[in-house]
Amino acid sequence: MRDKLFMKIMCISFLAVVFAGSNSNLFGAESHSAFYKGKVIHFVVGFSPGGGYDTWTRLLASAMEKQLDATVVVKNMPGAGGLIGLNYMSNRAKRDGTAMMISPLGGAQLSQLLDSPGVKYDCRKFNWLIRLTWEPQVVMVSKKSSFKSIEDLKKEDKLIATGPEPTSRAPLATVFAAEAIGLDNLKVVFGYPGSAEQIVAIMRGQAHFYSPSVGTSLRHMDELRPILVIANERVSALPNVPAVTEYQLRPEGKKLFDRIMPLWEVGRSVITTPDVPPDRVKFLREILVKCIDDKEFLKKAQRLKLSPKVLTGDKVENMVMDMMTMPADELKKIKHVVYEKYQ
Amino acid sequence: MLESMVHGLGVLLEPGIILYMLMGIMLGIVIGIIPGLTGIVLLSIFIPFTWNMGQYQALAFLMAGYAVCYTGGSITAILLNIPGTGANSATLVDGFPMSQQGKAGQAIGAALTASALGGLFGGLVLAAFIPIVRPIVMAFGAPESFFLVVMGLSFISALSHGNRSKAVFSALLGLLFSFVGYHASTAFPRYSFGFTYLFDGIKISTCALAIFAIPEMMDLMLRGGSISKSESPTTAPVRDIIQGGKEVLRHWGLFIRCSVIGTIVGAVPGVGSDVSVWVAYGHAKTTSKRSETFGQGNIEGVIAPESANNAKEGGGLLPTLALGIPGSAAMAILLGAFLIVGIQPGPRFLVEHLDLAFTIVGALIFSNLFGAFVCMIISTKLIKITQIRAQFLAPVILCVTALGAYCTRNSVFDVFLMLIMSVLGWALRELNYSRPSFFLGFILGGLAERYYSISVQTYGWTFFLTPVSITIIGLTVFGVALEPMRVYIKKKKML
Numbered sequence: 041m042r043d044k045l046f047m048k049i050m051c052i053s054f055l056a057v058v059f060a061g062s063n064s065n066l067f068g069a070e071s072h073s074a075f076y077k078g079k080v081i082h083f084v085v086g087f088s089p090g091g092g093y094d095t096w097t098r099l100l101a102s103a104m105e106k107q108l109d110a111t112v113v114v115k116n117m118p119g120a121g122g123l124i125g126l127n128y129m130s131n132r133a134k135r136d137g138t139a140m141m142i143s144p145l146g147g148a149q150l151s152q153l154l155d156s157p158g159v160k161y162d163c164r165k166f167n168w169l170i171r172l173t174w175e176p177q178v179v180m181v182s183k184k185s186s187f188k189s190i191e192d193l194k195k196e197d198k199l200i201a202t203g204p205e206p207t208s209r210a211p212l213a214t215v216f217a218a219e220a221i222g223l224d225n226l227k228v229v230f231g232y233p234g235s236a237e238q239i240v241a242i243m244r245g246q247a248h249f250y251s252p253s254v255g256t257s258l259r260h261m262d263e264l265r266p267i268l269v270i271a272n273e274r275v276s277a278l279p280n281v282p283a284v285t286e287y288q289l290r291p292e293g294k295k296l297f298d299r300i301m302p303l304w305e306v307g308r309s310v311i312t313t314p315d316v317p318p319d320r321v322k323f324l325r326e327i328l329v330k331c332i333d334d335k336e337f338l339k340k341a342q343r344l345k346l347s348p349k350v351l352t353g354d355k356v357e358n359m360v361m362d363m364m365t366m367p368a369d370e371l372k373k374i375k376h377v378v379y380e381k382y383q
Numbered sequence: 384m385l386e387s388m389v390h391g392l393g394v395l396l397e398p399g400i401i402l403y404m405l406m407g408i409m410l411g412i413v414i415g416i417i418p419g420l421t422g423i424v425l426l427s428i429f430i431p432f433t434w435n436m437g438q439y440q441a442l443a444f445l446m447a448g449y450a451v452c453y454t455g456g457s458i459t460a461i462l463l464n465i466p467g468t469g470a471n472s473a474t475l476v477d478g479f480p481m482s483q484q485g486k487a488g489q490a491i492g493a494a495l496t497a498s499a500l501g502g503l504f505g506g507l508v509l510a511a512f513i514p515i516v517r518p519i520v521m522a523f524g525a526p527e528s529f530f531l532v533v534m535g536l537s538f539i540s541a542l543s544h545g546n547r548s549k550a551v552f553s554a555l556l557g558l559l560f561s562f563v564g565y566h567a568s569t570a571f572p573r574y575s576f577g578f579t580y581l582f583d584g585i586k587i588s589t590c591a592l593a594i595f596a597i598p599e600m601m602d603l604m605l606r607g608g609s610i611s612k613s614e615s616p617t618t619a620p621v622r623d624i625i626q627g628g629k630e631v632l633r634h635w636g637l638f639i640r641c642s643v644i645g646t647i648v649g650a651v652p653g654v655g656s657d658v659s660v661w662v663a664y665g666h667a668k669t670t671s672k673r674s675e676t677f678g679q680g681n682i683e684g685v686i687a688p689e690s691a692n693n694a695k696e697g698g699g700l701l702p703t704l705a706l707g708i709p710g711s712a713a714m715a716i717l718l719g720a721f722l723i724v725g726i727q728p729g730p731r732f733l734v735e736h737l738d739l740a741f742t743i744v745g746a747l748i749f750s751n752l753f754g755a756f757v758c759m760i761i762s763t764k765l766i767k768i769t770q771i772r773a774q775f776l777a778p779v780i781l782c783v784t785a786l787g788a789y790c791t792r793n794s795v796f797d798v799f800l801m802l803i804m805s806v807l808g809w810a811l812r813e814l815n816y817s818r819p820s821f822f823l824g825f826i827l828g829g830l831a832e833r834y835y836s837i838s839v840q841t842y843g844w845t846f847f848l849t850p851v852s853i854t855i856i857g858l859t860v861f862g863v864a865l866e867p868m869r870v871y872i873k874k875k876k877m878l
Contacts, residue, residue: 088792089427091719098431116793120565120572120582127579157572158579200841205570229840231568231833234715236652236708237525246524246841259707259727343434344723 072323075137076108082133084141086125088118092346093142096172096308099340100142103331121147121208123158130161135315137324142172143311145209146303149363154207154375164364165314167321170328171351174307176271177213177251178278180264182242190221190268190287193248199225200247202238206230206378209304210251213270215382216300217251217284220293228382239263254278255345272301296373299366302359307349309356325353391741395749400443403436404746407447408754412761414448415455418465418592418787422713425452430720439742441724445717446746450502451754453692457494458758461685462487462610462768463780465596469587469657469826470692473664475595476819477677477684482769484680485611488620491762492627493682495755497638497689500631502751504642504690505649505697509704510744513733516650516701520708523651526846529834530855531648535658535827537859538665539820550820553811557824558831560585567833568840580796585804587657589797590825592784593804598812600780601805603773610776611769620763630682631690637667637683638690645691649698652708657826663691669862678819693751700747704728704740 083101087093094116101112117125122144133139143166151159181187193199203211211228218226229247232238238250243263254277257266269275269283284297310328312321331337332348341348366374394400407429414420414428425448433441456471461478474494481490512519523531539554563574564584575581603610631638641663648659667687668677677684702708707728709715721728726739733740768776788801811818838846847856 088423091716094427118583118792119794120579123582124579157575158577158582160579205565205568207570227840229837231837231840233567233833234709234712236702236715239706239708240520240652241524244521244524259722263706340434 072320073108075320076110079108079110079138081108081110081112082139083112083114084125084129084133084139085114085116086118086122086141086144087116089116093122093144093308095344096346097142099337099344099346100172100310100328100331102340103334103337104327106334106336107327107331120158121151123147123151123156127158127160129166129311129313133313135313137312137316137320140169140310140312143168143306143309145174145308146212146306147207147209148311149306149360150207150212150303152364153366153371154378156207162314163360166311167314167316167324167353168357168360169310169312169321169325169353170332171305171307171309171349171356172332173347173349174305174351175254175349176269176275176304177210178254178257178266178281179214179217179249179251179268179270180242180257180260180266181249182245183263183265184243185245185248185265187248187265187267190223190282193223193267194225196225196248198227199223199249201226201228202232202241202247202250203228203230204232204234206383209253212300212378213304214251215377216293216297217268217270218382219377220284220289220297221287222290222293226382230383271304292373296370296377299363299370300374302363305351306356306359306363307351309351309353321353328353387737388741391738392745394439394738394742395443395745397439400439403440403444404447404750404753407444407449408451408750408757411448411451411750412455412754412757415452416459417790418459418588418596418784420452420787420790421588422449422452423716424790425449426713426716426720430716430723433720433724436724438724438726438739441720442726442739442742443746445720446743447750447754449713449717450693450696450747450750451758453696454495454498454502454751454754454758457498457689457692458491458762458765461490461494462765463596464599465780465784466591469591470660470695471688472591472657472819472822472826473660473688474685474692476664477679477681479599480678480680481682481685482610485769486623486680487611487766487769488623488762489627489630489682490680490685491766492624492759493630493685494627494689495624495758495762496628496631497641497686498693499752499755500638501642501645501690501693502696502755503748504639505646505694506744506748506751507697508646508694509697509700509747510741512701513705513740516705519647519650520652520702520706522851524849525834525837525841526849527851527855528651529831529838530847530852530859531651531662532658532827532831532834534855534859534862535661535665536823536831537863538661538668539817539823546815546817549815550817553816553818553820554824557821557826558828560590560821561825561828562832567829568836578796580792580794580800584829585800585825586791586797587826588791589788589801590804591822592788593801594808594811594818594822596780596784597801597805598808598818600777600784601809602812604777607773609770609772620766623766624759624762627682631686634683634686637670637686640666640670641687641690642694645694646698646701648691649695649711650701652702652711658830659691659695660688661823661827663687665862669865674866696747696751697744700743704732704743707732 083097085094085097105112129141149163152163201214241247266281269281271283272285274283414425429448453470457474459465460471460475464475464479466472478490539550572582644663645659664687667683668674671683699711699714703714709718785798788797791797
């Protein structure tokens with residue numbers, strides 16, 4: 041009799057454990073929902089109000105408030121290309137999953153890799169939650185020029201491209217594409233503050249080309265001609281423009297190009313601070329996917345001309361980890377290409 | 384064309400649109416008056432409100448606010464020696480001495496009338512020149528922009544008040560401070576002492592508050608009394624304001640020339656307002672018959688920069704609308720706002736949406752005129768600030784300046800930086816070193832370095848050999864040499 045009772049208790053206990061285990065996600069999600077309910081989440085923007093990062097953040101903030109029943113406060117911390125925001129996230133923000141930020145496009149990883157001054161964070165320690173979007177750069181020449189393809193650029197004695205500074209996206213894409221394709225006649229002139237000055241420089245023949253993002257390039261199709269998409273494959277917005285990989289590439293250059301391309305593919309990704317419990321990170325990743333799938337979010341994004349190209353947090357994290365474990369000899373070559381070869 | 388014009392302007396008469404414009408104008412004036420808040424901040428605040436507006440409402444709202452925010456900034460420059468932005472920095476050189484002489488009403492009247500008419504001029508030029516803007520924009524590359532900035536810098540002598548060596552030293556010090564932060568071409572931070580906040584350099588508004596506002600308030604606290612040193616208080620500000628307005632009409636030639644300067648410089652991408660106001664001021668001093676009174680409260684020194692300041696908005700919109708190339712940082716944000724409401728500026732814009740272009744022109748002109756009118760009404764009361772006793776005024780202004788510095792980047796660091804730099808401002812003031820020269824060096828130093836670097840990288844050392852560059856060099860040399868030549872001729876005649 042006692043044995044039967046013991047067996048019954050054991051069976052019930054076993055079933056209870058199995059049930060609890062199978063529903064741990066549910067319980068976990070409930071506890072995390074409870075954690076965020078009524079809380080204040082600080083969403084850091086590493087740039088001034090009004091730009092792309094700010095618009096994405098504010099859009100996401102309203103969707104997150106709905107999903108988490110929390111208050112999301114957008115905090116602009118502009119400066120040093122997002123470095124001030126990243127340093128804040130690493131050293132001063134609460135490490136409980138209530139601080140988030142959209143990481144600057146490739147800038148976070150690159151600044152760390154190149155030992156840029158002022159870096160006080162480690163990309164590998166951030167928790168990468170989701171990629172919101174990404175877009176490659178496009179080589180744009182003046183429509184009045186005789187350049188129709190990369191072959192035409194190769195024929196020029198001294199080819200001049202423009203860019204803001206060596207470590208910003210556009211000239212980086214330019215030099216690594218040049219390294220892969222073999223544009224050894226290229227010199228990049230740095231110091232241009234923005235697209236406007238670069239477009240004028242190209243239209244008046246002061247420079248031959250510059251490499252804006254696909255979105256920017258589409259706005260200047262009346263004056264400029266796209267001749268190369270700096271990516272592994274063509275993009276739907278410019279179906280007739282070849283990608284880098286369609287050309288015969290130099291093996292060494294191709295190796296560096298493949299190493300550096302994930303900088304673009306990580307794109308605008310949401311991060312949270314280091315040391316957030318893994319199950320909360322998982323919860324946040326799920327919530328952010330729901331935010332972006334939300335019909336209202338998509339409607340607003342369409343109106344603001346923002347097109348999400350989502351990649352899940354675990355995949356983004358893998359890309360970042362892979363990029364940050366770069367062998368020393370490759371890093372040396374990358375520094376040579378960025379700082380010396382095309383200047 | 385006529386149909387588009389009637390439709391585009393007719394839209395502005397709809398009650399809903401008028402309401403949005405009035406809201407924009409009022410908020411624009413408030414933001415303009417608060418030191419540290421610029422047109423860029425205004426647009427950043429306004430844009431989220433336009434997400435759910437129609438095209439015409441959004442355009443009217445944004446243009447109205449943006450058009451008047453620099454008008455509001457001139458009031459604080461004249462009354463309190465606080466330039467709201469770099470664009471108002473030339474106004475205070477003669478505007479504030481006028482306030483101290485009890486002529487604040489006249490100065491404000493002149494500034495607001497010049498702003499309103501300058502805005503009208505810029506708007507009309509925008510309407511007339513949109514189809515033919517390309518040659519103007521294309522004429523200015525990096526070398527030409529560099530020499531335009533050098534032309535602005537050459538007016539240091541115009542700010543010397545008799546002591547050129549001190550003015551030059553101040554300007555060099557200003558240049559040195561402009562080099563703080565990332566180098567334009569290499570992105571390597573300089574003079575940052577390990578502070579990441581200094582990587583982006585010292586912000587113009589932080590510097591303006593430190594160099595002009597705080598030393599002025601410190602002086603006021605130490606000497607007591609009020610800003611206006613005049614024995615007789617301003618009793619009829621309205622009459623003074625009207626008198627100031629009439630001065631603009633009396634100097635109509637200067638107004639037209641400075642509006643042209645503002646429009647052309649405004650149309651050059653990247654150079655912008657900070658250069659245009661100083662070029663206009665320098666031009667006014669060079670061509671004035673009473674050039675020796677500049678810096679001591681000459682009304683021409685107020686009319687010139689304010690005409691250029693508001694005319695430049697029409698100029699800035701020229702490349703933005705006609706080519707899709709923003710003329711300034713604020714125009715870049717405005718361009719983003721246009722895209723959100725479904726407008727794609729560029730060559731096709733004028734073919735497909737000519738009516739919208741006229742709506743923008745109309746909103747710009749109306750806002751400039753109405754904004755100046757509202758500012759005049761406010762000014763009749765605000766002028767009395769110059770008679771408030773130091774112990775009441777100074778603490779309030781110091782709090783407002785701290786708030787202005789904080790708003791620059793939402794950072795307390797800028798408040799501390801402002802306090803530290805105000806020691807320099809105080810020292811310059813007490814030792815009679817020209818603070819406007821320092822500020823001129825500071826705001827133009829970064830631009831000069833950037834365009835010089837691009838020019839040399841692109842063309843080598845012969846970069847100055849372009850027709851437009853040579854013309855600007857010639858004008859600069861002429862401007863610098865004119866006064867010594869005048870003195871020489873005068874001496875020779877006396878002999």
